[in-house]
Amino acid sequence: MIARRDLSSLSREKTIVLALVIQLFVAAFSSFLVVGLTSLYDPSSVESDGIAIGVTGDASQALFEAVAETEGVRPVAFDSPSDARRAFDAGRVNAVLTGQYAATPNGDGKILQVTATAPEGSIRTTLVVVQLRTVLKTLERNERFERANSLERVPLTLPPEADASPYFSFTYTVLIPLLLFLPPFISGSVAVDTVTEEIERGTLELLRVAPVSLLDIVDGKSLAMVALAPAQAALWLLLLSLNGISVANPLALLVFVSAMAAIVVVFGVVLGLQMGRRRPAQLLYSVLTLVVFGAAILLPEHPATTTAKLAVDSPTLLTYGHVGGYVALAVALFAITRRYVDRIEPESL
Amino acid sequence: MNLRKLLRIARWEVTKNAGGVDKRTIAIMGLAVVAMVAVAAVAVAGGASGLDSGLYRVGIEESSPYYAPAADDPAFLVREPSTLAVARGNQELRFEGTELRNRPVTQKEKAALGEFRSSVDSYNSRQMASEDNQTAAYPVAVSLVYLEQRGVTDTVQTSDRQSSSDGSSGSASGDGSTDGSGSNGSDRTGGSTGATPTGSDGGTASGGLSGLGAGLTGGAASGTPSDIQPPFPFESLVLAFLFIVPMNFVIQAYGSTMLSERLNRRGELLLVSPVSRFDIIAGKTVPYLLGAMGVITAITLGLRLSGLTAGGGPVAILAVMPLALLFLSATFCGAMFARSFKELTFVTVTVTVSLTSYAFVPAIFTDVTPIALISPLTIVVRDLQGQAISLTDFAFSTTPPTLTALVLFGLGAGLYREEDMFTQRALPLKMLDALSGRIKSKWSALKLSALLLPFVFVAELAAVALLFALGEVSIPLVLVAVVVIEEIAKSIHLYAGFASGRYRRSLRAAVAVGALSGLGFFLAEKFVAIIQLVQLDDINTGEAAFITGTPPDGVSPLLVTLLLLAPLALHAVTAMVSSLGARRNRRSYAVAVLLAMGIHFAYNYTVVVTLVQ
Numbered sequence: 001m002i003a004r005r006d007l008s009s010l011s012r013e014k015t016i017v018l019a020l021v022i023q024l025f026v027a028a029f030s031s032f033l034v035v036g037l038t039s040l041y042d043p044s045s046v047e048s049d050g051i052a053i054g055v056t057g058d059a060s061q062a063l064f065e066a067v068a069e070t071e072g073v074r075p076v077a078f079d080s081p082s083d084a085r086r087a088f089d090a091g092r093v094n095a096v097l098t099g100q101y102a103a104t105p106n107g108d109g110k111i112l113q114v115t116a117t118a119p120e121g122s123i124r125t126t127l128v129v130v131q132l133r134t135v136l137k138t139l140e141r142n143e144r145f146e147r148a149n150s151l152e153r154v155p156l157t158l159p160p161e162a163d164a165s166p167y168f169s170f171t172y173t174v175l176i177p178l179l180l181f182l183p184p185f186i187s188g189s190v191a192v193d194t195v196t197e198e199i200e201r202g203t204l205e206l207l208r209v210a211p212v213s214l215l216d217i218v219d220g221k222s223l224a225m226v227a228l229a230p231a232q233a234a235l236w237l238l239l240l241s242l243n244g245i246s247v248a249n250p251l252a253l254l255v256f257v258s259a260m261a262a263i264v265v266v267f268g269v270v271l272g273l274q275m276g277r278r279r280p281a282q283l284l285y286s287v288l289t290l291v292v293f294g295a296a297i298l299l300p301e302h303p304a305t306t307t308a309k310l311a312v313d314s315p316t317l318l319t320y321g322h323v324g325g326y327v328a329l330a331v332a333l334f335a336i337t338r339r340y341v342d343r344i345e346p347e348s349l
Numbered sequence: 350m351n352l353r354k355l356l357r358i359a360r361w362e363v364t365k366n367a368g369g370v371d372k373r374t375i376a377i378m379g380l381a382v383v384a385m386v387a388v389a390a391v392a393v394a395g396g397a398s399g400l401d402s403g404l405y406r407v408g409i410e411e412s413s414p415y416y417a418p419a420a421d422d423p424a425f426l427v428r429e430p431s432t433l434a435v436a437r438g439n440q441e442l443r444f445e446g447t448e449l450r451n452r453p454v455t456q457k458e459k460a461a462l463g464e465f466r467s468s469v470d471s472y473n474s475r476q477m478a479s480e481d482n483q484t485a486a487y488p489v490a491v492s493l494v495y496l497e498q499r500g501v502t503d504t505v506q507t508s509d510r511q512s513s514s515d516g517s518s519g520s521a522s523g524d525g526s527t528d529g530s531g532s533n534g535s536d537r538t539g540g541s542t543g544a545t546p547t548g549s550d551g552g553t554a555s556g557g558l559s560g561l562g563a564g565l566t567g568g569a570a571s572g573t574p575s576d577i578q579p580p581f582p583f584e585s586l587v588l589a590f591l592f593i594v595p596m597n598f599v600i601q602a603y604g605s606t607m608l609s610e611r612l613n614r615r616g617e618l619l620l621v622s623p624v625s626r627f628d629i630i631a632g633k634t635v636p637y638l639l640g641a642m643g644v645i646t647a648i649t650l651g652l653r654l655s656g657l658t659a660g661g662g663p664v665a666i667l668a669v670m671p672l673a674l675l676f677l678s679a680t681f682c683g684a685m686f687a688r689s690f691k692e693l694t695f696v697t698v699t700v701t702v703s704l705t706s707y708a709f710v711p712a713i714f715t716d717v718t719p720i721a722l723i724s725p726l727t728i729v730v731r732d733l734q735g736q737a738i739s740l741t742d743f744a745f746s747t748t749p750p751t752l753t754a755l756v757l758f759g760l761g762a763g764l765y766r767e768e769d770m771f772t773q774r775a776l777p778l779k780m781l782d783a784l785s786g787r788i789k790s791k792w793s794a795l796k797l798s799a800l801l802l803p804f805v806f807v808a809e810l811a812a813v814a815l816l817f818a819l820g821e822v823s824i825p826l827v828l829v830a831v832v833v834i835e836e837i838a839k840s841i842h843l844y845a846g847f848a849s850g851r852y853r854r855s856l857r858a859a860v861a862v863g864a865l866s867g868l869g870f871f872l873a874e875k876f877v878a879i880i881q882l883v884q885l886d887d888i889n890t891g892e893a894a895f896i897t898g899t900p901p902d903g904v905s906p907l908l909v910t911l912l913l914l915a916p917l918a919l920h921a922v923t924a925m926v927s928s929l930g931a932r933r934n935r936r937s938y939a940v941a942v943l944l945a946m947g948i949h950f951a952y953n954y955t956v957v958v959t960l961v962q
Contacts (some may be wrong), residue, residue, distance in 0.1 A: 008646065031628060052596050056906055080433070080474065088496070101574065109484040109485065111484055111487075111490055111960070112486075112488055112489045113489075113490050113491075113492075114489060114490065114491045115491075115494060116491055116492070116493045116577075117494050117495075118494070118495055118496075119497070120495035120496055120497045120819075121497065125495070129577060132493075133577040133748070136574035137574045137575060139574065139805045140487070140488065140489045140574045140575075141473075143488035144488060146488075147485040149479055150482045150485035151482065151485050152480060152481065153476050153480070154577070155476065156414050156447065156469055156472065156473055156478065157419070157447060158469050158470060159415075159444075159447070159462060159465055159466050159469060160449060160462070160466075162459045162462035162466065162929050163459060164459040164460040164461075164462065164464075165456055165459070168456055168457070168459075169404070169910050170402065170462035171399045172401075173400045174400070177400075186694070186698070188693050190691050193689070193690035193691045193693070193694050194690075194691060197459055197689055197690040200609065200690075200735060201612055202613070217430040261865065275374070277605075277609075278605045278608075279601075279605035279606060279609070280374040282601050282694075283374070283378070283598060283601060283602055284374060284378065286597070286598065286601060287378055287382075288377070288379045288381055289386050290385070291381045291385050291388070294385060294389075295384065296387050297388065301402075302400065303399050305400055305401070305403070308400065308401065308404060308734075309403055309404065310402055312457060313438065313457075314403060314404055314405065314426070316403065316426070320527055
């Protein structure tokens with residue numbers, strides 16, 4: 001009954017809509033960041049003719065080959081560094097590589113010294129430098145293979161290139177955990193609020209005139225908050241799949257989110273009852289949740305990793321073990337809290 | 350304002366606070382912070398696994414040369430290669446020797462292959478680092494120079510080359526947090542722990558921090574090819590969080606105390622005492638502002654003294670101050686509006702998220718464009734990096750947020766009175782109350798338009814920052830955003846005035862306040878000329894946003910006068926249109942504002958199109 005009341009008051013206040021909007025905003029914001037950042041890197045995000053790199057110097061032949069081997073860049077050979085520089089100034093090439101062979105300080109061989117020139121203060125600078133790095137690494141590999149006799153271990157050949165989506169790893173390791181963990185954390189925070197507000201306003205008295213015990217009240221409030229989190233999480237999963245991001249094991253994920261929500265909400269309720277005032281309770285809630293969530297990195301699997309592995313469909317026994325562990329912990333905490341609440345004298349609040 | 354009274358209220362706030370947040374709470378908080386540091390230390394020491402650990406399953410025999418790199422990278426689980434497992438989707442990649450035996454089809458398989466490629470690459474780098482013959486292992490030495498194209502030469506990072514064996518210990522994967530701490534010779538080129546484009550280095554605070562030392566001492570200008578650091582604003586991201594996270598705790602406490610004044614009429618006692626409400630508000634705010642600044646100072650000093658950053662001093666601390674003020678003022682307004690703690694929580698989250706993105710999005714472009722200066726965090730990052738900051742840059746990025754914060758405090762103060770604090774009024778009504786509280790006469794229209802300009806400014810800058818990455822499409826979008834923001838800012842207080850009966854609903858009055866509102870906006874907008882100092886108008890998007898604020902150079906004096914007066918006429922006309930609508934009711938106000946937006950957009954669009962040609 002009280003759970004229903006709390007839920008309906010939440011929806012009436014339109015704040016839940018606000019909460020959803022906020023979460024959507026957070027998600028949009030982080031995706032925007034990543035899409036924006038990767039577009040700074042991603043060669044395919046700019047025009048198709050690619051980046052023109054001027055090569056010059058003694059070693060221009062080796063440089064030319066390395067540039068030609070790399071996708072998304074095209075080499076332009078120059079006879080002299082000053083020609084290359086002029087072309088760079090005029091914007092005909094996006095970058096210049098000048099290579100010279102030089103003796104090493106201890107004189108045991110020759111080293112290829114490359115001066116790479118990249119445009120300053122341009123939006124494409126990042127992309128140009130990333131491409132330069134790819135080219136130079138190719139060059140380095142080629143040179144290493146040429147000197148393989150002097151190496152104890154020959155470097156491994158790289159596996160073929162893949163046209164992978166640059167957002168794949170981010171989506172599963174950051175975005176989905178973020179979306180799934182926000183609802184439980186907000187639920188916990190709201191649980192702190194509903195408890196402390198009743199205490200601070202003195203409205204707990206009124207509720208107690210009704211034929212319900214304190215335990216019923218706390219039960220109702222926390223159940224409402226716990227129920228809210230998986231509902232929101234389910235919404236996110238639905239939206240993600242509409243966006244073409246397939247999320248595996250939705251049921252396991254929802255169970256996981258519910259367990260998380262239960263743990264966090266129970267924690268919030270106990271803090272609220274213990275402190276009785278919102279300011280210290282909220283402060284402790286946010287600090288401690290942050291610490292505990294951070295400390296979870298000491299577990300064999302961080303909760304975010306558990307989510308990622310479930311969502312990407314690489315779960316192991318360990319993953320399921322973690323989910324089971326959280327469920328058990330949630331149930332145990334809930335039971336302990338009920339006993340604790342039962343023993344509280346309502347008059348003492 | 351009375352300083353003595355203000356300070357007394359501040360002292361009460363602190364002492365009462367000590368009663369509210371008792372010793373037990375403080376002790377637990379202290380323990381929590383210690384625990385956080387301990388966890389971070391353990392994580393940095395290599396006890397933790399990355400966020401992406403075990404994401405991909407690869408089938409590789411133990412005899413294969415690829416076994417070692419796959420086993421080294423926690424992102425991969427190594428299995429016995431099996432065709433069946435691949436077909437079932439239980440193995441993403443299957444290798445025989447170094448031959449890939451399955452064709453990656455799904456997104457996951459492709460991502461696994463891309464990841465594996467970079468993982469083998471970093472394995473190679475690690476192998477090479479232990480070679481005896483360093484010349485053969487590192488046959489290429491690079492020095493990277495940034496030059497401005499078109500004439501002007503300006504070397505950002507001069508190349509002081511080092512022997513190539515030095516800066517090579519870091520690999521491209523950010524998870525290798527151990528080698529960051531293992532080899533920190535003081536002259537290390539550093540910077541090789543950067544983020545890979547796929548973002549595989551995880552978002553854990555501890556993982557980020559281990560890369561910080563390398564990242565902050567200035568990117569690698571020379572070294573081996575893998576040392577090259579693209580100007581990725583990694584440090585800006587970490588720093589942004591470092592400086593903004595403490596704010597959240599401060600505003601949480603601040604919001605609670607402000608709202609609890611409103612519960613059970615607690616604030617009434619102070620309100621009826623012989624102090625002005627500004628004294629009360631300022632007195633209650635000062636301790637939190639000082640607290641926030643204290644934490645920021647501690648963080649800055651900590652970064653400086655631990656050698657993580659090259660610079661960092663008063664400039665950085667002063668640059669964070671507007672942000673702190675902005676956080677506090679937005680929370681104050683929120684606490685005045687919210688009706689319950691639940692609502693306050695949502696308000697606080699909204700404030701956090703929106704202000705974080707305001708501070709954050711521009712700051713990620715720190716190394717790239719003047720856009721970055723929109724956010725004061727850029728100043729902070731640059732100061733921490735030891736770069737010099739010009740006074741105009743400082744003023745440009747800190748003035749708008751400071752003014753906005755002051756306006757927000759002013760609006761909230763409009764609500765700090767009995768009628769609004771202790772009653773449950775609907776949100777829109779309160780909003781109008783906050784505005785109409787400032788209205789005294791017709792001239793208030795001018796004043797309010799001018800006062801709201803910082804808002805407009807910040808909102809427009811944020812729009813520019815968000816939209817400029819989109820390229821060509823962004824100009825019309827920015828125009829639309831600008832028009833909407835400006836028209837609402839010019840007319841909302843007029844509507845408030847009419848709705849609360851402060852303005853008479855006659856035709857003459859409507860025209861008069863409309864014209865005054867336009868004039869006020871125009872005058873205030875001239876301050877926008879400040880943006881010319883930082884050449885934000887180099888960027889088309891910036892130019893489009895402030896088209897009515899800055900006359901272009903190199904045109905005849907007559908045209909300049911015209912260009913100066915045209916915006917005035919425009920602002921006056923559009924404000925009058927909305928004002929005429931606002932004097933009737935809400936619906937006709939909405940229609941009138943849309944009409945005004947249409948006029949404004951047509952004007953701006955014409956000007957942009959003619960100027961661009």
